[in-house]
Amino acid sequence: MYNQAMVIGKFYPPHAGHAHLVTTAAAQSGKVAVLVLGSRFESITVEERVKWLAAEFDDVDGVEIIGMRNDCPEDYHSDEIWKAQTELMRLALKSHGVTSIDAVFSSEEYGDRLAAVFGAEHVLVDPSRSAYPISGTLCREDLGASWPHIIAPARQEMATRIVVVGSESTGTTTLTKALTEHYRPRFPGIADVPEYGRQFTYEKFDTLRSVVPDAGIQDMVWTAEDFSVIGARQNEMENAAADVCPLVIADTDSLATTLWERYYLGEGSYGSYHAADVLPRRDLYLLTDHEGVAFEDDGWREGEHRRAEMTEWFKEALTAEGHSWILVTGDHDRRLKTAIETIDLIVAQRSGFTSPPWASRSSVARPALEGAAA
Structure with missing residues (x-):
């Protein structure tokens, strides 16, 4: 057992190979300092990477995640750059009370030299990447194919989340399904995220009818607990979708649930508000306009006269919460076009990774990644 080990990396983004490296170090060491060295020229912040890794290793004793800004160039042939890089590492460790290192765990050729700088032993872990055929380079080049290999906390925040909301019978489900099918060829793993409230309504009504056989929809009594559930x-459904695909298109969310609770129970009911307080990060709301859409009564709807009021509630709530939202209006094709034009840009922005010109590239073969993902 080593007393104090060190693992360094950009973790851009953190993936299963990184997790294997840290786990291996933790199994052989009393303590492991994981140095996250991120540059201002990269599109994921050091703070984000530290947060994701801390969540991933929260239950692993002895692992400490340390973030350090590192805008120094990379040049493995320059003694001067080596000194600049290693001094950043030393000070990152020192600032967290770590003054000596027994072992450096890495999968890189430079590990021997790095360990020598710290007077430590180099422990080489899976240099061929055969155990986990993934690299940061492959993740950045093809986020969709690499998605299963990115650590779970990172997937939750890196996913692009589009939420479709609107008052009754305004085409939210139609638009959600059309968008999901549009993006499925590009994102085969995209999951359906339906409106759970509708399923809950069916089940609640079935329960009522088992007791009162001739009960109607108007006889249902809603509670704050219902909306809490x-x-x-x-939220669970949305997060499950983010876990399997970098694009999530959801038919409503827990923020909308708070408005439906207000609709049915009035201003004083807050059963669903905890769920909205822990709302996953999102990129865009698409609010379906009630104007120009005929109200279709499928036997479960009763709010035609309140559609305009409800649409206004959505506008107010989304604005008050500081969310990005677009009122999608016009016929179905126009709404779909508006949505796709914006989503395409968001996806490109969210899946684009910037790097400084001196950034090194990992050499894991792409066929190995594709075989692992399959």
Whole structure:
């Protein structure tokens, strides 16, 4: 057992190979300092990477995640750059009370030289990447194919989340399904995230009819607890979709649930508000306009006269919460076009990784990644 080990990397983004490296170090060391060295020229901040890794290793004793800004060039042939780089590492460790290192765990050729600088032993871990055929380079070049290999906390925040909301019978489900099918060829793993409240309504009504056989929809009595369950489950469904695909298109969310609770129970009911307080990060709301859409009564709807009021509630809530939202209006094709034009730009922005010109590239073969992902 080593007393104090060190693992360094950009973790841009953190993936299963990184996790294997840290886990291996933790199994052989009393303590492991994981140095996250991120540059201002990269599009994921050091703070984000530290947060994701800390969540991943929260239950692993002895692992400490340390972030350090590193805008120094990379040049493995320059003694001067080596000194500049290693001094950043030394000070990052020193600032967290780590003054000596027994072992450097890495999968890189430079590990021997790095360990020598710290007077430590180099422990080489899976240099061929055969155990986990993934690299930061492959993740950045093809986020969709690499998605299963990125650590779970990172997937939750890196996913692009599009949420479709609107008052009754305004085409939210139609638009959500059309968008999901549009993006499925590009994102085969994209998951359906339906409106859980509708399923809950069906089940609640079936329960009522088992007791009162001739009960109608108007006889249903809603409670704050009902909306608490709906909001929490909607979050779970959305997060499950983010876990399997970098693009999530959801038919409503827990913020919308708070408005439906207000609709049915009035201003004083807050059963669903906890779910909205832990709302996953999102990129865009698409609010379906009630104007120009005929109200279709499928036997479960009763709010035609309040559609305009409800649409205004959505506008107010989304604005007050500081969310990005677009009122999608016009016929279905126009709405779909508006949505796709914006989503395409967001996806490109969210999946683009910037790097400084001196950034090194890992050499894991792409066929190995594709075989692992399959």
